[in-house]
Amino acid sequence: MHVPDGFIDAPVSIAAGAVAVAGIGIALRGARRELDDRTAPLAGLTAAFVFAAQMLNFPVAAGTSGHLLGGTLAAILVGPYTGVLCVSVVLLMQALLFADGGLTALGVNITTMALVTVLAGYGLFRLLLRMLPKTRASVAAASFVAALVSVPAAAAAFTVIYAAGGTADVSIGKVATAMIGVHVLIGIGEALITAATVSSVLAVRPDLVYGARGLMKPLELRVAARKADGPAEPSRA
Amino acid sequence: MGAGHAHRLYLPGASPVHRLPPQCKLVAVLAFVLLVVATPRERIWAFGVYALLLAAVTVAARVPFRTVARRIVIEVPFVAFAFLMPFVAEGEKITVLGLRLSESGLWGAWNILAKGTLGVVASILLAATTEPRLLLLGIERLRMPSLITQIATFMLRYGDVVTAELGRMKVARASRGFEARDIRATGVLAKSVGALFLRSYERGERVHLAMVSRGYDGRMPVLYDVGATAMQWTLAAVLPLAAALVALAAWMSP
Incomplete structure (x- = not known):
C-alpha cells in the first residue's frame, strides 16, 4: 500500500502533499482539543502502538497474509484527530527511516492511508453508533463495518489520485477493480481485528475508547455490604 | 509494505x-x-x-x-x-x-x-x-510543527519498547501452543492487540505524569541544536x- 517514488507524477504528488499538510494542520488543532498537553506522549505512544501492530501479520487466504493498517482502530480508540496524527507520523517515520514509501509520495500516502481511512472509517463508525442501540455489541459491529469500508475507501482514493497523475498506462477501470478488489479482502481481516480489539479494550477500560465515550457507563467498584453488627459475612465465592 | x-x-x-x-x-x-x-x-x-x-x-x-x-x-x-x-x-x-x-x-x-x-x-x-x-x-529546523516532531520522538523512543512487548506476547502465545493458522486465530490476536494498546496508552499516561512532575508545559526544552x-x-x-x-x-x- 505504501506508494513509492515515480508511481504518481510530480505535480499530482505535490498537490497531494498540500492536501496532506492541510489535513495534518486541522488534525493538530483538533488533537490539542482532544488531549491538551497530554497530546505528545499519548499520541506518541499510540503511534508506537500502531507501528508495532502493523507488524502483526494475520492469515488472509490461501497462504497469503495481510497486516493491520490501523487507521480506523486508532481513530476509534484515541479520537479522529489524534488518529490522523498517529498514522501520519508512522508514515513519515517509515518513509524517512525505512525507505518504505517514497518521500515524494508521502503526501499521497498520508492522504490515502491517514486522512481518507480515518475520515471514512470514523465517520461511518459514529453514524452507525447513532442508529444502533447503545450496547457493546453494536460498538463492535460499528467498528467492524467502519474498518471494512475504510480500507477499500483508501484504495478508491488512491485510484482517484492515480487517475489524475498515474505514470503507467493501465486503464482506470482495471486499476480500480484490482485495487478495490484486493483491499476488500484486506479490509475483512482489518475489520475482524479492529472489532475484536475495540471490544476487548471496551471490556477492560471503557473510558479509553474515544469513539464510545458517553455510551458506556464507567466501571464502578462494588463493595459487598456489611451487616451493621457482627462479623462480615463470609464470602461465598 | x-x-x-x-x-x-x-x-x-x-x-x-x-x-x-x-x-x-x-x-x-x-x-x-x-x-x-x-x-x-x-x-x-x-x-x-x-x-x-x-x-x-x-x-x-x-x-x-x-x-x-x-x-x-x-x-x-x-x-x-x-x-x-x-x-x-x-x-x-x-x-x-x-x-x-x-x-x-x-x-x-x-x-x-x-x-x-x-x-x-x-x-x-x-x-x-x-x-x-x-x-x-x-x-524541526525545517519548520515542521513541534507537536509532530514531539509525537515522532516519542514514537521512536518507545517504538522498541512496544515492539518488544508484542514480541513477548508472541512468545507467550507460542509457548501455550498457539499458532495463527486461519481466521479463527483472529480473536486471540485481537486480544493481544487490545492488551498492547492498553499497555502502550497507560505507559503514555505514566510518561506524561513523569514529564509534568519535571516541569513539562507542552513544549520540549531544546538541549541540542543543529x-x-x-x-x-x-x-x-x-x-x-x-x-x-x-x-x-x-x-x-x-
Whole structure:
C-alpha cells in the first residue's frame, strides 16, 4: 500500500502533499482539543502502538497474509484527530527511516492511508453508533463495518489520485477493480481485528475508547455490604 | 509494505556525509527525488547518471554497497507490480521473446522500477548516515510543527519498547501452543492487540505524569541544536544541483 517514488507524477504528488499538510494542520488543532498537553506522549505512544501492530501479520487466504493498517482502530480508540496524527507520523517515520514509501509520495500516502481511512472509517463508525442501540455489541459491529469500508475507501482514493497523475498506462477501470478488489479482502481481516480489539479494550477500560465515550457507563467498584453488627459475612465465592 | 522494519538502519561513521547537518541532507534528498520523478522516462541515460550520482554519495559516505543492496528489498512488492504491468497495460503491443507485451506498459514498468529504486536508495543513504534523533531535529529546523516532531520522538523512543512487548506476547502465545493458522486465530490476536494498546496508552499516561512532575508545559526544552553554515548548505546542494543539470539536459534533449 505504501506508494513509492515515480508511481504518481510530480505535480499530482505535490498537490497531494498540500492536501496532506492541510489535513495534518486541522488534525493538530483538533488533537490539542482532544488531549491538551497530554497530546505528545499519548499520541506518541499510540503511534508506537500502531507501528508495532502493523507488524502483526494475520492469515488472509490461501497462504497469503495481510497486516493491520490501523487507521480506523486508532481513530476509534484515541479520537479522529489524534488518529490522523498517529498514522501520519508512522508514515513519515517509515518513509524517512525505512525507505518504505517514497518521500515524494508521502503526501499521497498520508492522504490515502491517514486522512481518507480515518475520515471514512470514523465517520461511518459514529453514524452507525447513532442508529444502533447503545450496547457493546453494536460498538463492535460499528467498528467492524467502519474498518471494512475504510480500507477499500483508501484504495478508491488512491485510484482517484492515480487517475489524475498515474505514470503507467493501465486503464482506470482495471486499476480500480484490482485495487478495490484486493483491499476488500484486506479490509475483512482489518475489520475482524479492529472489532475484536475495540471490544476487548471496551471490556477492560471503557473510558479509553474515544469513539464510545458517553455510551458506556464507567466501571464502578462494588463493595459487598456489611451487616451493621457482627462479623462480615463470609464470602461465598 | 509486507517486509519487516526490525533492522536498525543507522550506520555510525564520521564521513563528510555523516557530518552534514540533518536539515541540509533532508532538503538535498527531497530535491533530488523530486527531480528524478520529474525526469521524462524515455531518457534512459539520465537515470544512469542519477544512479552514478548516488553511487558517488555512497562512496563518500563510506556505506558498503552490499548494505544498500540488502535494504532495497523493501521495494519488492512494487517490483512484482512493475513486472505485471507490460501484461495488463493498454496501447500498442510488441513482441518480446515470443510474448505479446504492451509497449507503454514496458515504459511504465521501467518508469516505476527506475524512479522507485533511485528514491529508495536515496532514502536508505539518508537513514544510514543520519541518526534518527538528528533527523527529527532536522525536520524541526525545517519548520515542521513541534507537536509532530514531539509525537515522532516519542514514537521512536518507545517504538522498541512496544515492539518488544508484542514480541513477548508472541512468545507467550507460542509457548501455550498457539499458532495463527486461519481466521479463527483472529480473536486471540485481537486480544493481544487490545492488551498492547492498553499497555502502550497507560505507559503514555505514566510518561506524561513523569514529564509534568519535571516541569513539562507542552513544549520540549531544546538541549541540542543543529545549526548549518552556508558552507554546509553548499556541500549538501552538490547532489541536487548535479541532478538538476541532468534533469535539464533530459528535458532539453530531443
